[in-house]
Amino acid sequence: GRSQDSGYNVQQWDVIMWWMWWNFLYTRHYLCIVSSINDKYDLYFKIGYQQPVPTTR
Structure with a gap:
């Protein structure tokens, strides 16, 4: 029993x-x-802020 327990602990x-x-x-x-x-x-945000933002209206 002891050897199996230690082996299981090592495997774990x-x-x-x-x-x-x-x-x-x-x-x-x-x-x-x-x-x-x-x-x-x-x-992307640097490029986007450098370019003018198109307005839909």
């Missing part, structure tokens, strides 16, 4: 470490995407 720890590692990679990738989207929106 491996899963937790693997999950944390992938969480870190996904979070870093997501932050890069968000920052690039923010840059695109900043550029």
Whole structure:
């Protein structure tokens, strides 16, 4: 019983470490995407504010 319990604990720890590692990679990738989207929106708004806004009336 003891050896099985310790083996299960080690396996569980491996899963937790693997999950944390992938969480870190996904979070870093997501932050890069968000920052690039923010840059695109900043550029879009700068161009949009420089150009005259067309009025419908």
